[in-house]
Amino acid sequence: MDIESALRISAAGMNVQGTRLRVVAENLANRDSTGQTPGGDPYRRRTVTFANRLDREIGANTVRVSRVGTAQGEFPLRFDPSHPAANAQGYVRTPNVDSLVETMDMREAQRSYSANLGVLEASRAMLTRTIEALR
Template sequence: MTDFSDTLALSASGMKAQSTRLRHVSENIANADTPGFHRKTVNFEEVLSQGARTGQVQTGPVQLDRSAPEQIFDPSHPLADESGHYDGSNVDLVVEIADAREAQRSYEANLKMFDQARQMSSSLLQLLRR
């Protein structure tokens, strides 16, 4: 049964990591028009248990995208400098939508793996009861 519980933990860690990623993607999309907003990204890190690989993943610290923000010309904006420009955000909606789709597909794959392991465990318990 430990293999089944390991599989469940493995897929649960993947779902948790992808949901965290999706949360940051949605924050990026929500703040795409916020002046000075920098895109947030997360990296995945492997979980180690007593120095051994477990196959599980977790999200690392949130990182801000260092690419230059869009320069917007609007002399009437309160944040505009003497040349009439201000910093927009560096969020690219096409990239964010692609990241959201990738996170969704990865989450679904982990969910299917979780459900398959749960069904196999249930079937095994039914066989052992006979």
């Protein structure tokens, strides 16, 4: 594998992890976003799906975002009869966002981003040393 391939693979990894971090941040920002009308749906957690893609220029698989979708499942209920979105029994449907899960996803994405950044920096350092040796 040449240095250009390593740079492109690392850059693709950083790109998808950056997207993942943005989705996690959106989920955390909306973890308390309920519906505005009785029976209205609250914010639904978003998820990121990855896929391998063959980069024909470098002859290697790189990762990309396949799709950003929504997590299915039930919305937790919270008793708050004064809320505008409360149903007849006084319960409000809350988002299906779990702060602990989002925090773990964020940490994993940060570590993956950092690992790809490390490969990028090491590749750049090797390229710099090669250029200096050729002078």
